[in-house]
Amino acid sequence: MKHLIAPSVLSADFAHLYDDVKMINESSADWFHVDVMDGSFVPNISFGFPVISSLQHYARKPLDVHLMIVQPERYLEEFKRAGAKILTVHYEACTHLHRTVNAIQELGMKAGVAINPHTPVHVLEDILAETDLVLVMSVNPGFGGQKFIENTYRKLRALKEMRKATGTDFLIEVDGGVNSHNALALLKAGADVLVAGNSIFSAEDPAEEIAELKKIRIDILEA
Ligand SMILES: O=C(CO)[C@@H](O)[C@H](O)COP(=O)(O)O
Numbered sequence: 001m002k003h004l005i006a007p008s009v010l011s012a013d014f015a016h017l018y019d020d021v022k023m024i025n026e027s028s029a030d031w032f033h034v035d036v037m038d039g040s041f042v043p044n045i046s047f048g049f050p051v052i053s054s055l056q057h058y059a060r061k062p063l064d065v066h067l068m069i070v071q072p073e074r075y076l077e078e079f080k081r082a083g084a085k086i087l088t089v090h091y092e093a094c095t096h097l098h099r100t101v102n103a104i105q106e107l108g109m110k111a112g113v114a115i116n117p118h119t120p121v122h123v124l125e126d127i128l129a130e131t132d133l134v135l136v137m138s139v140n141p142g143f144g145g146q147k148f149i150e151n152t153y154r155k156l157r158a159l160k161e162m163r164k165a166t167g168t169d170f171l172i173e174v175d176g177g178v179n180s181h182n183a184l185a186l187l188k189a190g191a192d193v194l195v196a197g198n199s200i201f202s203a204e205d206p207a208e209e210i211a212e213l214k215k216i217r218i219d220i221l222e223a
Pocket residue numbers: 008010011033035066139140141142143144145146175176177178195196197198199
């Protein structure tokens with residue numbers, strides 16, 4: 001499978017959001033990555049339903065919504081209405097993760113489970129068969145532009161092994177500090193989806209940066 005690129009809207013210019021949405025639409029990106037933060041699960045507040053609903057009207061690619069909020073099960077229907085196609089909740093934020101994953105899928109969305117840098121991948125063992133995507137945080141969630149945590153490579157490799165051993169087919173997404181320098185190694189370690197915020201939006205030509213990330217050839221890597 002060709003890997004996917006999901007620019008993180010958190011790093012966009014909110015005063016000119018439509019321009020950045022248009023840029024992503026016209027680029028070789030695959031998804032819009034949309035970070036929702038509540039100031040409780042993470043020490044930052046981003047945006048909520050009105051912004052995501054507006055995005056849904058202009059984005060021509062799926063909205064990959066990453067919830068960094070406590071008790072995300074309270075808002076699943078609202079995120080569905082706001083346009084989420086993939087809805088990812090944190091392992092650390094859900095008391096009944098299995099129920100929440102099933103509820104997301106029953107609403108017709110793909111369900112993702114995210115883990116923080118300190119959370120080992122083995123805790124996901126009994127949810128892997130149910131989930132469509134695992135998001136590995138490679139920075140502590142809450143802010144764009146942070147330094148990539150190197151231990152992430154080990155986690156990606158372990159997840160890829162677990163997927164093979166269990167015959168499951170979830171996507172592996174990596175999020176935080178991703179750029180054109182580490183993308184190749186991340187894909188090699190097991191990532192299927194690269195989320196990138198700062199490296200794309202601080203580039204002189206963001207669409208070109210997306211193209212750089214997209215054109216990496218996995219088939220050559222695996223040969
Ligand atoms: O979820 C988050 C941050 O909590 C990420 O999606 C960041 O927005 C990624 O930004 P960069 O690290 O690529 O700047």
